[in-house]
Amino acid sequence: MPNSSKLAQIRAQYNAQQEALNARRREALAHLIDSPVAHWCGVSERTLQVLRANRDAMTAQEAGAYAPVTPVSNAQFYFRHNAPQVGSLVEHELFGLGMVEGSAIACANAGMAVPVFFDEVDRAAIVFVDDLQILDGDLVGNIADYDNNVASTERKARVDEGRALAAKAKYNDADEDDDDAAFAEFMADEFAAEFGEDDTDSDDA
Secondary structure, eight states, X not given: OOOHHHHHHHHHHHHHHHHHHHHHHHHHTXXXXXXXXXXXXXXXXXXXXXXXXXXXXXXXXXXXXXXXXXXXXXXXXXOGGGSBOTTOEEEETTTEEEEEOSOOEEETTTEEEEEEEETTTTEEEEEEGGGEEEEEOOBOTTSOOSOSSOOOHHHHHHHHHHHHHHHHTTSOHHHHHHHHHXXXXXHHHHHHHHXXXXXXXXXXX
């Protein structure tokens, strides 16, 4: 006949071990549980704050290369499958609309970056994915990129389409009609000023 007090002691020890194990598991997953995803690229709110603080520190003129940064594991922000595919239309607050041109790369302690061609400023730049909004296109997922080089002319043409859609919301039809009428009047005056005297001379002759 087993000793009930001994069994109770074993059960208490087992429960204490399980509680300690669960506490360690909870601590290991705290960055996922307590800090929800803040961006579509999969970065948590806490990690995103640290990455942006590091970038601010590294770009500060008074610190330069010796800026104090908080180390961040690549596993916390480099989610390759959550990068935009080559050819995706994206928008950056500073550079405007652009077309993704290549694969995402991990920038130590700063975030995941991707090369983008920005039509509005006519230049290519490597920008952080968490600073982008994806307007048209897909994430890489489990498939390979279409092309790791410069996007095709056809794909870049979608940038112009995106610009047209973005500009359409800024102007109403009345403004466009007024602008067209003013331009037509200006061209008529220019034409009369340039060719009016020649036409009169030819009639007199």
